[in-house]
Amino acid sequence: MDMENMLKAAETDSFAMEHLISDPRTVVVGCGGAGNNSVDRLQRIGVWGASTIAINTDRAHLERVHADKRVLIGKKITNGQGAGGHPEIAERCAEEAREELEILLRGADITFITAGMGGGTGTGTAPIVAEVAKELGSVVVSMATIPFTAEGRLKGQRASIGLEKLKRNSDSTIVLANDKLLKMVPKMPVNRAFSVMDQMISEVIKEITEAVTQPSLVNLDFADLRTVMAGNGAATVLYGENSANDPHTVVAEALDNPLVDVTYDGATAALIHMTSGPELNLRTMNEVVRGFTEIMDPDANVIWGARTDPRFSGQLKVMAVMNGVQMSCGSFPSVQMERMQTEMACIPIVQ
Ligand SMILES: Nc1nc2c(ncn2[C@@H]2O[C@H](COP(=O)(O)OP(=O)(O)OP(=O)(O)O)[C@@H](O)[C@H]2O)c(=O)[nH]1
Ligand SMILES: [Mg+2]
Incomplete structure (x- = not known):
């Protein structure tokens, strides 16, 4: 994630918004x-x-x-x-x-x-x-x-x-x-x-x-979203943004930056969306999708879409929602935790 931009946006509210179709x-x-x-x-x-x-x-x-x-x-x-x-x-x-x-x-x-x-x-x-x-x-x-x-x-x-x-x-x-x-x-x-x-x-x-x-080069629709999000799972969001020449770095950056401690193996579904300049090509798209699928369950349901935007010329931004991830117990460090075998739930041990 590009922290500089995130910070700037957090402070100035200057994040440009496009109009969404309702x-x-x-x-x-x-x-x-x-x-x-x-x-x-x-x-x-x-x-x-x-x-x-x-x-x-x-x-x-x-x-x-x-x-x-x-x-x-x-x-x-x-x-x-x-x-x-x-x-x-x-x-x-x-x-x-x-x-x-x-x-x-x-x-x-x-x-x-x-x-x-x-x-x-x-x-x-x-x-x-x-x-x-x-x-x-x-x-x-x-x-x-x-x-x-x-x-x-x-x-x-x-x-x-x-x-x-x-x-x-x-x-x-x-x-x-x-x-x-x-x-x-x-x-x-x-x-x-x-x-x-x-x-x-x-x-x-x-x-x-x-x-x-929003209309995309490779469209995701509401039914796709429903498919990926179904299943009562824990999900994590991954963000990566870098040069469009280097999709591996973008994916690595995204995978290194989950906003909660998770392991990806066993992840059941992902929605991947990328935004890049009009020069976005199939190879880049393919490398991004492969970067995510490689670390997921082989049967995972992966749905992806892409949009080109002239403002992202030379840049590649990737957002992925991964569903069914395992949340590590370290995510609740203030409480001693024990992982349940059957479910991914973390339960507190009251001392
Ligand atoms: N992202 C974010 N998290 C916050 C903020 N304020 C508090 N938190 C976190 O959210 C938790 C719950 O705090 P609040 O949302 O203020 O609590 P509440 O739900 O209003 O509950 P009560 O005030 O007890 O009725 C806190 O323990 C913090 O970890 C905030 O402005 N933004
Ligand atoms: Mg309150």
């Missing part, structure tokens, strides 16, 4: 403080064709957020003051608002849900929002961050439990570890580091949406 209908829902902040950033960079919804139990936070719709839930339960780190309180708020959620989410073909796991509202509400969207027939792609080790053991445990529920209710759950920010932007104050994460989340949503909505 079919299929995309809805992005941010749950809780972190989710609301990601939606706020997405709204600022402006994904045309995707509508945004911010959901919170915290009125003060919600009032600061830019979104097409802002929904305060559980007014009688939290008095608009947040769930105070209690996912079970937030769950009650979401259950109470179920009908309202159904009205908001009806008609969406793709629902992106974003939340920071570890607090109350995002952890408690995101799985219920996912469940409602799924029941309405939408493809549900969740993007969840897991807390910094430094945030402590309790948050790690809450995050782990919330993430399992979210995974169960989503077609695909993209996990991003905040600790990865320490490697990428170690000296950055925490608020700005969070804004880098929010920027990444926004860009992934934009990339996936564009991959299926």
